Amino acid sequence: ALNRDSLDLIERCIFLVCLDQADITDLDEEDDLVNFNTTVKRDFVSLGEQILHGGKTMLNASNRWYDKTMQFIIGTDGAFGLNYEHSPAEAIAIIQLIEHLFKYIDEKARERFHRSKSLCELPVPHRLKWNLNQFLRQNISLSKEQLQNAIHDFDLYILEFTDYGKEFPKKHNMSPDAFIQMCLQFTYFKMYNKLVSTYESASTRRFHFGRVDNIRANTPEALKWARAMVDESGNISAAEKLRLFRQAMQAQTDLMIQ
DSSP, rough: OOOHHHHHHHSSSEEEEEOOOOOOTTTTOOSOOOOOOOOOOOOOOHHHHHHHOOOOOOOOOTTTTTTSSEEEEEEETSSEEEEEESSSSSSSHHHHHHHHHHHHHHHHHTTTTOOOSSSSOOOOOOOOOOOOOHOOOOOHHHHHHHHHHHHTTTOOOOOOOOOOOTTHHHHHHHHHHHHHHHHHHHHHHHHHHOOOOOEEEOOOSSSOOOOEEEEEOHHHHHHHHHHHOOOOSSSSSSHHHHHHHHHHHHHHHHHOOO
């Protein structure tokens, strides 16, 4: 009954808040002393790994409940993120939620975070208790080992492109989304001499029981443009390449509208 009641509370709650320790690479999960005031420069990869699985060091890997739809993760070093289980809805719904949170935080910052009146009084947090026998402890140890293997088998790389952003294609009357999709196709074409079936989600939430559909960017127009870009005959002018590029982007945009 004790385990059942604790599980029931977790299952019925709207979301979880995970309070993480600072993910310092030279710390191990077994370390007893953690200096929370240590200043460590965090890159996007380190932050992404912490939000996704708790970090390479396994420091916060056990501080997750992956079956829960939303887990808000807050670290002692200021790291903040959301771990989202994809089954209930598509990302657009969560993006709208996060944008609302940012707007709310910005509004409250102007008010110096005066506490607003709650719609209802929330219960005081309390520690969940568990009854762990030898069988459960063995399975927890096995799960921890499997999670550690999965983490070590996972590589995350993040490219931060700073030459220009979405304003550049918009300045030239181009869709930033279509621009990026064509760049991905052309990059793959230069490497392998063919296009690739990339996945771009298209929300169908406006329709009854709708969730998401798939947009493929490897269109005939994209192939024609990619071939023109690598043509070495000198017979295709820069103006023609630009025309084919815009034509390929328009085909991508038409697919999105459909």
